Amino acid sequence: MALELRHLRYLLAVAENGTFTRAAEELHLSQPTLSQQIKQLERMLGAQLLDRTGRTVRLTDAGEAYVHHARRALRDLAAAERAVHDVRDLTRGHLRLAVTPTFTAYLTGPLAAELHSRHPGITLTLREMTQDRIEAGLLADEIDLGIAFAGTHLPGITATELFTEALTLVTSARHPAGDRRALPVEELAWMQLALLTGDFATRTHIDDYFARHGISPRTAMEANSIQALIAIVRRTTLATVLPDAIAQDHPHLTRTPLDPPLPVRTVALLTRADAYRSAAARAFTDLTHDVVRACG
Numbered sequence: 060m061a062l063e064l065r066h067l068r069y070l071l072a073v074a075e076n077g078t079f080t081r082a083a084e085e086l087h088l089s090q091p092t093l094s095q096q097i098k099q100l101e102r103m104l105g106a107q108l109l110d111r112t113g114r115t116v117r118l119t120d121a122g123e124a125y126v127h128h129a130r131r132a133l134r135d136l137a138a139a140e141r142a143v144h145d146v147r148d149l150t151r152g153h154l155r156l157a158v159t160p161t162f163t164a165y166l167t168g169p170l171a172a173e174l175h176s177r178h179p180g181i182t183l184t185l186r187e188m189t190q191d192r193i194e195a196g197l198l199a200d201e202i203d204l205g206i207a208f209a210g211t212h213l214p215g216i217t218a219t220e221l222f223t224e225a226l227t228l229v230t231s232a233r234h235p236a237g238d239r240r241a242l243p244v245e246e247l248a249w250m251q252l253a254l255l256t257g258d259f260a261t262r263t264h265i266d267d268y269f270a271r272h273g274i275s276p277r278t279a280m281e282a283n284s285i286q287a288l289i290a291i292v293r294r295t296t297l298a299t300v301l302p303d304a305i306a307q308d309h310p311h312l313t314r315t316p317l318d319p320p321l322p323v324r325t326v327a328l329l330t331r332a333d334a335y336r337s338a339a340a341r342a343f344t345d346l347t348h349d350v351v352r353a354c355g
Contacts, residue, residue, distance in 0.1 A: 064136070066100040067129040069093055070108060076113040134200045138335040151180040152339035153263050155202040156192045158185070161261050162206055162326075164285040165304045169354070173346050181339045190260055190267040197331040201341045205329035206347075208260060219344075222351050225303040226264065226321040227314045231293050241318040244272045253280040253288055253297040265300045268321050 060204040069315045072082040073093070101108050108122035117127060141153075154174075158167055167185060186202065193205035205282060209218050228242060247269070255262040269276065279297055282288045285305065292299050293311050300321065306314045328347060332335070336344075 061137060062103055064133070066096060066103075067133055069096050070100060070122075071126060071129060071133070073097060073109065073116055074118050074122070077117075077235045079116060083142040085232070099200075104226070133226075137200060137263050141337055142257055142335055149178045149181060149338055149342055151182075152178070152337060153182045153206070154337070154343055156186070156204050156206070156343070157186045157188050157191065157196055157202045158206040159190050159208070159260055160187050160283075161255075161285060161302055161305070163187050164289075165302065165308060166206065169350050170343075170347060174343060177346060178339070178342055181342070193329060197329060197334070200331070201338065203330075203334070204343060207327060208228065209325040209327040210335060212329070215332050217330050217332045219330075221326045221328055221347065222354075223323040225323050226261070226300055227303045227306060228298055228317055229292060229301045229306045230298045230313050231295070231311065241316045243318050244268075244274060247276045247317070248274040250276055251279040251297050252276050253282065253291045253299045254278050255285075255288060255294070258283065261300075261302070264324065265321070267276055288313045 063252070069082070069086065069088075072086050073079060076082040076085060079093055081089050084091045086093065088096075097109065104121075104125070106121040106125075107119050110117045110119050110122075110123055110145060138274065168264075171183060171309060188194075188196070190205075190207040193202065194216050197204040197205055198213065198215055206221075207219055212218055228247075254265065257263070257266075279299050280291055282291065288299055288301070289305070289309060289312065291297060295311075306312045328344060330340075
């Protein structure tokens with residue numbers, strides 16, 4: 060009896076779902092067939108991989124060790140398939156890109172446009188997610204490249220610096236603060252703000268700045284969308300804090316520097332250190348640096 064890839068996929072499905080019933084539904088198999096396939100795998104290996112005595116099915120110690128390597132094997136095989144289909148002249152290809160949310164408001168548009176202009180045969184799948192999910196996705200080979208911030212990263216993640224991002228106070232053109240060359244940070248304590256929700260890295264950066272200067276502005280509104288936040292600020296007397304590049308693209312918004320200024324952040328291109336880099340990923344990396352230099 061020979062080991063086949065389906066045995067690995069079946070074992071992983073049971074391990075992830077915790078029951079044969081749910082795993083069988085996910086795999087579109089009957090439960091007896093799935094159970095038989097797992098028993099075949101256990102006989103081939105000469106070890107019990109699953110503990111079936113409880114309400115849920117759990118991996119044994121041997122199963123935990125085997126699943127660790129099985130996941131890696133399937134990931135490497137998927138990368139091998141992409142390598143086989145990788146076309147170096149870039150007439151076709153597929154790139155999986157993830158970015159943290161604020162970049163969708165000002166960076167992904169120019170990058171996607173440049174990719175399509177240079178290499179129209181490449182299919183781009185773009186996902187917006189938090190930085191921790193980007194790094195986990197890179198390690199799991201669910202995405203090829205990520206754009207987020209430099210700093211402390213998970214083991215196995217490589218960060219290449221792209222540019223620094225500045226944040227600024229943003230108001231509607233009618234707001235009194237828009238007449239100031241620089242606004243002392245203490246005056247924020249008397250202003251009402253509309254800010255991104257706490258699941259944005261930008262919000263954490265803003266709150267840390269407030270805390271360092273001992274102020275607690277009133278947050279009158281929160282939004283988990285950059286576009287919603289821009290619409291709110293345009294139509295109210297509320298102020299917000301956004302990347303400077305976003306405000307530059309909106310003529311109805313006014314930027315007011317803070318004194319002292321908010322600390323800049325370093326934007327980085329993230330990859331998995333040992334990942335296969337397709338021709339599409341290499342091409343996108345090159346054009347990203349070109350676009351950043353042109354905008355700088």
